[in-house]
Amino acid sequence: MAAKGEKHSPLEQFEIIPYSKTEFGGYDISFTNSSLSMIITVAVITLFLTLTVNPRSIVPSRMQLISELMYNFIAQLLSDTVGDNGKKYFPFVFSLFMFVLIGNMVGMIPYQFTFTSHIIVTFALASVVFIGVTILGFVNHGIKFFTFFYIPGVPFYMHPLLIPIEVISYLSRPISLSVRLFANMLAGHTLLKVFAGFVVAMPFFTGALPLAFIVALTGLEILIAFLQAYVFAILTCLYINDAYHLH
């Protein structure tokens, strides 16, 4: 029970709490709840993928099968969208998918911090993808990469309009990619917190109703957690594909 007069904002859960004050070269690199969440995520992924596959059995155990399914899921995704060129980027896309997926899932655990609900984190991830793909495009096509913004088969007088649109849509890729994940996580967790506030605020046993809602919403959030990781991975694949095949 919240003490009287104490204010509980639904956004309070996104507050970053530093556990120790660390500075490096004048920059604050304190270990925070966000960092802890990231470390838990990475630990879960590495331990799971290592321990389950450790027996290297031809007939897999259930846990080993999960690891293999995830491997095949991303491998299939990459080969469907990019083709044979995509094999080189498999470790990156797989890491990205697992990082976002398990990050979202760790965030679903009560009292756990969701680092994917912070725009700076998702924007950094999206920027890595965007910058990487742009470099890849220039490496593959050189100066011809700019023809990416030129849409063939369109009347010539349309180009002054279309080329700026194409450039803007290309440049907004990191924003759309990062905001999509950030906004989904933010909205989902805020909604859960709002309903949790109702459970406490409503009189007698009527609080059971929003509680039931929370249970349903948690299921939905787990679905969204997976879906957003999938969307992040598939868009990365599509951007890589664009860097190979301009049009």
Added chain:
Amino acid sequence: MPQLNPEFFISQLFWLFVTFSFLLVFLWRISLPRISTVLNKREKKINEDIAEAKELQAEAEKIQQSIEDQLKKAHQETSDMLKTSSTSFQEKTADELSKIDEALDSKINESANLIEQNKNESLLKIHENIKDITKLTLSKIAQFNVSDNDISNAVKSAERKIN
């Protein structure tokens, strides 16, 4: 909104870089090669097993083919044997039948001859008896002797009339 507070941006970027780099390198160098080795191993094993199964199937088909061939051959042989034995049997029975026919014919002929002979003998005997009876009757009743020749002529003419 805490997300827009730049106070911890550098810290978050730093820790993101550290954790994600570690994850990427770890997965790339350790986890993913392990999984791919297992998958390759399994695929190899499956392909080998399929190849072996195909080989065995081909062998089994060969064996089945040879069994079918042998069966066909055996069928052919038995039907041939049946055919030859039935023809030889028919020939034998025909032989036997003709032999029996011949034997029967000869026996019939013999019997006919015997009957003819007996008939002639009985006729002769009848003639003799008629002759004797006539002679005796005539001699007893009419005290009249008749020669044998007359009697036999009379009998013969009577016979002709009957016939």
